[in-house]
Amino acid sequence: MGEAKRRGTPEERAAQARAKVEALRPAQLVCGHCKTAFKQFDTLNVPGLPGIDAVFGGECPSCGNDVVVFKGAPEAVAQAMIAWEKMLGADAQLGYQSSDGRHVPFEPEGSAAETAGAVPGKPGGTLH
Ligand SMILES: [Zn+2]
Numbered sequence: 001m002g003e004a005k006r007r008g009t010p011e012e013r014a015a016q017a018r019a020k021v022e023a024l025r026p027a028q029l030v031c032g033h034c035k036t037a038f039k040q041f042d043t044l045n046v047p048g049l050p051g052i053d054a055v056f057g058g059e060c061p062s063c064g065n066d067v068v069v070f071k072g073a074p075e076a077v078a079q080a081m082i083a084w085e086k087m088l089g090a091d092a093q094l095g096y097q098s099s100d101g102r103h104v105p106f107e108p109e110g111s112a113a114e115t116a117g118a119v120p121g122k123p124g125g126t127l128h
Contacts, residue, residue, distance in 0.1 A: 021054040024071045031060035031067050041067070049083060051076025 007013065021043055028037045041058025049055070052072040059066055068084065070077045 013119065024054040025056060026069065027070060029067045030059055033063050033064045033065040034060065036060055036062040037091065044068070046080075046084075049076070049080045053079045055080075 008016070025043065029041050030037045038058065038061050040061065041056055044055040044057045046052070046055045049070075049072075052070050054071040055068065056071070057066065057068040070080045070084075072080065072113045
């Protein structure tokens with residue numbers, strides 16, 4: 001029985017993963033609904049999202065909207081948003097609210113990708 005290759009102890013790998021996530025953590029999230037910027041948010045542990053380096057999420061202090069940001073390659077972020085939507089069920093909608101109050105659905109290949117984390121340093125997906 002061969003032993004699987006190991007890179008450090010589980011503790012070391014966990015510390016490395018935490019350091020990587022902390023480096024990706026944005027200074028603030030911006031609510032896609034009311035544009036409130038807030039710094040009170042959590043690092044979400046979301047396994048099974050290939051290409052995603054980190055996920056951050058919090059509740060908007062102004063309107064209670066859930067704001068979720070995926071960090072990773074743009075195409076991976078698009079895939080992650082779809083996976084996230086499926087995970088939450090049919091009622092979940094990813095997208096953002098337009099200025100006149102309409103819900104603009106997330107479209108992987110549309111212009112909405114610009115708000116889906118493709119811009120480095122900018123908060124990405126908004127979850128309603
Ligand atoms: Zn808000």
